[in-house]
Amino acid sequence: MRFAHRWIIGITCLILVWLLHFVCWDLVELFDVQKSTTAAPIELLWWSHHFSFVYDEVRQCGAFECRVTNKRQRLSSARAVLFYGTALKTGDFPMPRSPQHLWALLHEESPRNVIYAPFDDFLQHFNFTSTFSRYSDQPITTQWLPSAHDLISMDYTMSFDFKSSNLNGPSPSVVFLNSDCDTMSGREDYMKELMRHINVDSFGSCLRNKDLPASLQNDYLNNLYSPKLLRFLSRYKFMIAIENAVCEDYITEKFWRPLVVGVIPIYFGSPSIKDWQPQKKSAIFVSDFPNAAALGRYIMELSENKTEYDSFRGHKLNRSHPIQNEKLLHHLITYPHQTREYDFFETFECAVCKYATHSGPIKRANARHYNCPLVPIYAPLESKKEPERATDWRSAMEVGQCQARILDTFFRSNKPYNEADFEAELNRRMDDNRCSIDPKLH
Structure with a gap:
């Protein structure tokens, strides 16, 4: 409780400093x-x-x-x-x-x-x-993250044991949901290789091998954070998060959505992505592996190790200090893009x-x-x-x-x-x- 109290005090101080900065800035500008x-x-x-x-x-x-x-x-x-x-x-x-x-x-x-x-x-x-x-x-940069609260909320987070149950399908429980099948990042080519090594449930137009539930088939692309879709995705252990192109700081819902629902992103895209994850270990990075075979072996091992798996979900499970990335915290507080009314x-x-x-x-x-x-x-x-x-x-x-x-x-x-x-x-x-x-x- 002491750590949680300190974290709340720290966040409150940051917010007060931010408010003071912008009030003073507006006043200075007003004179100009x-x-x-x-x-x-x-x-x-x-x-x-x-x-x-x-x-x-x-x-x-x-x-x-x-x-x-x-x-x-x-x-x-x-x-x-x-x-x-x-x-x-x-x-x-x-x-x-x-x-x-x-x-x-x-x-x-x-x-x-x-x-x-x-x-x-x-x-x-x-x-x-x-x-x-x-x-x-x-x-x-963080426009596709609905709010800081969504990162730490347990609303959609499911336990490792539930994700591992027979009701949830075969290991390693990976979901791929993409409908842009011609990308600069070569996403489709990489996924063809990865799907030769591990089971992947692919629901979008690209490499589809399963159909979404009927309730999600209508216009899910324009409802990226609908509660129904988030609940559906949250039962998986991993989610493919490969951007359509590689640019510094170009980070879409591909990265943020799995973090919101307590699923580990398998990410490829922004070279600076590690600057933006909530903790030092919040995602698996494709670039850390020489090829899809090596990545597939790692995912299989991780999917069977509860302690190691949950170590990627500190932003959900570490209630005393969920967001440890000071740069991310500063950006979330400084820029007005993290409200549902935005x-x-x-x-x-x-x-x-x-x-x-x-x-x-x-x-x-x-x-x-x-x-x-x-x-x-x-x-x-x-x-x-x-x-x-x-x-x-x-x-x-x-x-x-x-x-x-x-x-x-x-x-x-x-x-x-x-x-x-x-x-x-x-x-x-x-x-x-x-x-x-x-x-x-x-």
Whole structure:
């Protein structure tokens, strides 16, 4: 009880320090706001088609107030233009760009979705970023973790003995739930090898060998943390957690969801993942094994050893000190992404509102704000050969680099252009072998 009391006191102190920091920061910033209380709020314009409705409202962000809209006719009045990465289109940027316009990018996805996003040629044109990278202006590294409470809650956690019972199926009790079957990380190729060595229940579209219960078959991809799905997954001992691409700090529900339900993740993805686990030993890392056969042997051994298995679940079973990672604790307290009421877009809007209102030097983003390797990295295969689609993904990244360079050219010329202009230039460069490729892509 003494340790639990100390842990609670420590967390309380951290929260108080965090609150004091942000209250003081807002007050300091307030003195720098160069507008009268009667002036109209500055405007932020969403330049994105991800809204299916007209959006125009005043957003109160602490001491700051901004008008946020997606009405493109308001472009001349906007102080900042907001872009949502998933909805980016190469031929749809507001040109010419006014000197008053700050550009802000919100992008939570890997290069799997936008292949020109990792390149400095593209990123340097943005003044504010919010990505999974810890080096972005508003990091959203832990966006897929619902809350710190979910990490330590015992709501879905089942005992080792229950997981080992005959009712729960054959050892080693591994679940794979994925429906993106063409990934930069070579996830499918690695899983084919692993499934030759151990039993894996595969329920998604990829390598499916079992069907989900009828109650879970409808739209489970849009209900990643539904209570029904969490209860279903919690009976397994292990869950495959291989990201669709490898980028620093790119961590999705693949990692957090098994931790929430007391299942050990078998993880491959972010090279910096050990910076984010709740304790020093919270997951099995594919990169620690030379191949799938070695990993399979380890999983079989671990699945029969109660003491060793539970040592991976300290965030659930160590009630006095469940989260021992100070960096993770600091991030959970500092960034406002860990509440069930968290609104992904509103939080970004407020971050840009403060940045756009606060006077100071204008910044430019760079490749670290996204922080992905230019060459796709994949899980180690027994055969020592590349995944089936490795060449295709390398070629895709080469096209992405060419696209980024074309966008850089168009942005610098600062003249209107459209998608047809962009495609024509891309085709010209490719036909003339003028898409000079960075040696790092080979």
